[in-house]
Structures are given as structure tokens and as C-alpha cells.
Amino acid sequence: MLSSVLDSSATHAPTIVNLDNGLTIIAEQMPVEAVxxxxxxxxxxALESxxxxxxxxxxxxxxxxxxxKLKSGEFEQRIEQKGAVTNAATSQEYTHFYVTSAPPDFAELVPLQLDVVFNPMIENGAFEREKLVVLEEIRRSHDNPNRRTFYRAMETCFESLPYRRPVLGPASVIEGLTSQQMREFHGSCYHPTSVTAVAVGNLPVEELVETVANSFEQTYYAKQTISDTFKALKFPTVPELPFQDIIRQEYEDDQLQQARLIMMWKVPGFLELNETYALDVLASILGKGKTSRLFQDLREDKGLVSQISVSNMTQKVQGMFYVAAKLSKDNITEVEKIIIQHLHKxxxxSIKEEELNRIKRQAINRFIFNNERPSDRTNLYGYYYSQMQDINMALSYPQIIQSLTLNDIQKAAQKYxxxxxxxxTIVKNCN
Known part of the structure; x- marks a missing residue:
């Protein structure tokens, strides 16, 4: 067992423990009566074919x-009996499962959480019943205009990377999946070297680590149903080339009250993390909040949009910098032209000193406010470590933003x- 305490501020001092079996545990004591x-x-x-x-x-x-060991529904019942809460989420590059409990209940609930993660039965009957639930979730996502627009934008941005595919998958694929395929997928992918278990709350670090490590030893055993097909699955590692010209995709959507305009650029991801920070600042300057340039110009002054925002979405291999607006379809051409004018300027x-200083203050405050609860910390540590096998960059984010100069912002805009x-991506309403 190897452990290390990271260099960080007094309020962030997580310990990382790498077990011999490949499991990584990150733990931190925090004076809040929860774990x-x-x-x-x-x-x-993104791992899937x-x-x-x-x-x-x-x-x-x-x-x-x-x-x-646990009947269907028993895990949730035992969690609720303790007044704890649990949930899970899947994205393109990770899946995570979490439970929050009172400190005295932590040692009892951790083995339950690890048991359901590593030892699901995936019985045929339950599989077919849950398939209907997933298909309904897919149907609802298709009925959501904002999700439909986002999917179309991702398809425009990425020609081959799996980011262009929806996390839920298409209904036609889900309908054809079998329980045996899922058992083999689980056995191939849910193994110690893929896991970062993060525990934060009001218990000593040594107790947090020992509880998680012992619970893992009690619940995990190597699966026999490992398919060579699934063992061969790997995340992509090579980004796509930037756009070589202007690529336009237009759609009509009769459920929209207003049209949508999304402009996007392929930008660095976690593989080039140092290149992303100036783009984060640029997104904030252009379109985060009511004081941002595009909001003030296009909404407040000119009234050409009802909503506008800018995001720098960072994924592991490649990110997407995008401007998204809700507007009358008659204003699309003019709004696109004005956005390009702002970027050209x-x-x-570059930008103004006071703009950069405002973003720097926001970055520090947002980092503090967003890390006040144990669940905030476990999300921060787990996300960064699962993507990069390191969390120092997460903890130093405010300092990195503080170090950026006006020249850094200008160069990022010019380069990317x-x-x-x-x-x-343009989606026009049919009214």
C-alpha cells in the first residue's frame, strides 16, 4: 500500500492511497457531520463500440x-433506513456511484455500495424489464428540444470521435443488447485498476481508507465472464483535426418556440490541460452571466437574442468551445456575424484588464463555494483522478487562472x- 498527502491549501489536504490490487482510494477528513x-x-x-x-x-x-447477497431493492431500503442518500451517473468517460451517510453509519453502508457496484446479478428477467425503462428514458430525451439540439451540435463538431454519440445510445442498439453481453462488459470493465474510490467526511483519514479497503476486499472478486471483445475496448487517444472551413448543418424542429444557433470549435481536452484555462476565461468573458460581452451586446443592447451563453467543454481527448443562442430565425445571420466580430476584436x-480581474475573482469564489460539502470534494477529486490519475491540477485551478495574462487570452483566441x-448547427422553428 502506497500513500501520499498532496501539497495543497489547508482546506484541501486529501490523501491518495494506491493499493496493491490496483484500487485507488482518496480520503479527506472534513468537519461536516456527513461522509x-x-x-x-x-x-x-466513449469506451463503447x-x-x-x-x-x-x-x-x-x-x-x-x-x-x-442483496435482493433487488434491498440496497435502497437499507440506505433509506439509515437516512442516507445514494445515486449514480454515467457520462462519456466515466461512471460513478455515490452514497452520503452520517459518520456512524459509514462502515456499515460502504460494503453495501461496493457490493452492488461489483457484484450485480444482471438476471435475464430483470434485464429485460429494465431495458424498457432505458428505452423510455431514450424516448424522453428525444422529446427534449434542448437535448436534441445538443446532440445535433455534437454530431456537427465531431466527425469520428465517440463524443458525437449520445450516452444513452440509440433505441435500436439497446433493443438488441443481451444480459450475457452486459455480464461480460461488467467483468471486463469493472475491475480495480479502473476504480477511484473517494471518501470525504468527518472521520479520520485512516479510518476512511481502512473501511473502504476492507470493504473492497470483502466484496470484489475477479469475474470469469470476461470477453476478449470487451477486453479490447479502449478510449480514443487521438483528437480530430480542427475544422478546415465553415461546416453548416441545418434542421427544423416543430417543437421549438425559437430557433437555435450554435457555433463551435474543436479545442484541447485533458490531454493538453494547460491549453484549456485561457479558453475557460474567454468563455466567461464572452458569455457567462449578465455582464458578459455577448449578453450585453446581443440581448441587452440590440435585443437580437433571448438567451446566449458560451462554454468551453473539456473532455479527455478533445473539447468543444461553443456559443449557443436562442433567437428569432430572422436574426441568425446577423447574430453569427456579430459573434465573429467580437472574436475578431x-x-x-485582447480583453480588458478589469474583465480578467473579474473572472479571476469569480474563479476563486466559485472554487470555494463549490467545495463546501463532502460530496463536492469527492466529485472534484474523483473526476480529476479518474481522468488524469492526478488531482493537483484541480486543487490549483484558482492559482492557474490567477496567473493568466491578457496576452494568454489573446493567444488562445488566435490559436483555437x-x-x-x-x-x-442551426435549428429553426417551424412557426
Missing amino acids: NLNVWLRVGS NDINGMAHFLEHMVFKGTP IQKE LNLNAYGV
């Missing part, structure tokens, strides 16, 4: 349908936001 266990796995839709797209999310559902003149090559 959160968050189990992160490097398993998500097209013919099993949606398997990781479907498996997240099946994890709660019983183990050799930043590329030519080509004004003559980007993607555009």
Missing part, C-alpha cells in the same frame, strides 16, 4: 437490481478560434 463515498470508474460511452452504444449507462441501471486587441473555419 460521502464516491466510486468512480473509467467506464463510459457503435454496436453496444449505451451499454455503460444501461449497466448503471442494472447495478441496483440485486446481487448474490479579442484576437486583435479560427474565424474562417468552425462548425455551425
Whole structure:
């Protein structure tokens, strides 16, 4: 067993323990009368092939349908009896399961959480019943105009990377999946080297680590149903080339009250993390909050949009910098032109000192406010470690933002936001 305490501020001093079996445990004592266990796995839709797209999310559902020791529904009942809460989520590059309890109940509930994660029965009958639930979730996602628009934007941005596919998968694929396929997928992907177990709360670090390590030893055993097909699945490692010209995709959607305009650029992800920070600041300057440039100009002054925002979405291999607006379809051409003008001005003149200082203050405050609860900390540590096998960059985020200069912002805009090559998704309402 190897452990290390990270160099960090007094309010963030997590301990990382790497067990001989490959499991990583991150623990931190925090003076709040709760403890959160968050189990992160490097398993998500980006790991899947097209013919099993949606398997990781479907498996997240099946994890709660019983183990050799726990009947279906018993885990939730025992959690609720203690007044604890539990949930799970699947994304493109991770799946995580979490439970929050009172400190005295932690040692009793951790083995239950690990049991459902590592030992799901995935029985045929339960599998077929839950398949209907997943198919209904897919149907509801298709009925959501905002989700439909986002999916279309991702398809425009990424030509081959699996980020273009929905996490839930298409209904046609889910309908064809079998319980045996899922058992093999689980056995291949849910193993110690894929796991980061994070525990934060009001118990000594040594007790948190020992409880998680012992519970893992009690509940985990290597699966026999490991398919060579699933063992060969790997996350992508090579980003796509930037857009070479302006790519436009237009759709009509009769459920929209207003049209949608999304402009996007392919930008660095976690593999080039140092390149992402200036883009984060640029997104805030342009379109986060009511004082941002595009909100003030296009909504407040000109009234050309009802909503506008800018995000720098960071994924492991490649990210997407995008501007999203709700507007009248008659204003689409003019709004796109004005957005390009704003970007050109930043590329030519950079931004103002007071704008950068405002973002720096916001970054520090947001980091503090967003890490006040044990669950906040386990999400921060688990997310970064599962993606990078390191959390120092997460803890130093405010300091990195503080170090950025006006020149850094200008260079990022010039390097990554080509004004003559980007993607555009337009969704017009039919009214």
C-alpha cells in the first residue's frame, strides 16, 4: 500500500492511497457531520463500440437490481433506513456511484455500495424489464428540444470521435443488447485498476481508507465472464483535426418556440490541460452571466437574442468551445456575424484588464463555494483522478487562472478560434 498527502491549501489536504490490487482510494477528513463515498470508474460511452452504444449507462441501471447477497431493492431500503442518500451517473468517460451517510453509519453502508457496484446479478428477467425503462428514458430525451439540439451540435463538431454519440445510445442498439453481453462488459470493465474510490467526511483519514479497503476486499472478486471483445475496448487517444472551413448543418424542429444557433470549435481536452484555462476565461468573458460581452451586446443592447451563453467543454481527448443562442430565425445571420466580430476584436486587441480581474475573482469564489460539502470534494477529486490519475491540477485551478495574462487570452483566441473555419448547427422553428 502506497500513500501520499498532496501539497495543497489547508482546506484541501486529501490523501491518495494506491493499493496493491490496483484500487485507488482518496480520503479527506472534513468537519461536516456527513461522509460521502464516491466510486468512480473509467467506464463510459466513449469506451463503447457503435454496436453496444449505451451499454455503460444501461449497466448503471442494472447495478441496483440485486446481487448474490442483496435482493433487488434491498440496497435502497437499507440506505433509506439509515437516512442516507445514494445515486449514480454515467457520462462519456466515466461512471460513478455515490452514497452520503452520517459518520456512524459509514462502515456499515460502504460494503453495501461496493457490493452492488461489483457484484450485480444482471438476471435475464430483470434485464429485460429494465431495458424498457432505458428505452423510455431514450424516448424522453428525444422529446427534449434542448437535448436534441445538443446532440445535433455534437454530431456537427465531431466527425469520428465517440463524443458525437449520445450516452444513452440509440433505441435500436439497446433493443438488441443481451444480459450475457452486459455480464461480460461488467467483468471486463469493472475491475480495480479502473476504480477511484473517494471518501470525504468527518472521520479520520485512516479510518476512511481502512473501511473502504476492507470493504473492497470483502466484496470484489475477479469475474470469469470476461470477453476478449470487451477486453479490447479502449478510449480514443487521438483528437480530430480542427475544422478546415465553415461546416453548416441545418434542421427544423416543430417543437421549438425559437430557433437555435450554435457555433463551435474543436479545442484541447485533458490531454493538453494547460491549453484549456485561457479558453475557460474567454468563455466567461464572452458569455457567462449578465455582464458578459455577448449578453450585453446581443440581448441587452440590440435585443437580437433571448438567451446566449458560451462554454468551453473539456473532455479527455478533445473539447468543444461553443456559443449557443436562442433567437428569432430572422436574426441568425446577423447574430453569427456579430459573434465573429467580437472574436475578431479579442484576437486583435485582447480583453480588458478589469474583465480578467473579474473572472479571476469569480474563479476563486466559485472554487470555494463549490467545495463546501463532502460530496463536492469527492466529485472534484474523483473526476480529476479518474481522468488524469492526478488531482493537483484541480486543487490549483484558482492559482492557474490567477496567473493568466491578457496576452494568454489573446493567444488562445488566435490559436483555437479560427474565424474562417468552425462548425455551425442551426435549428429553426417551424412557426
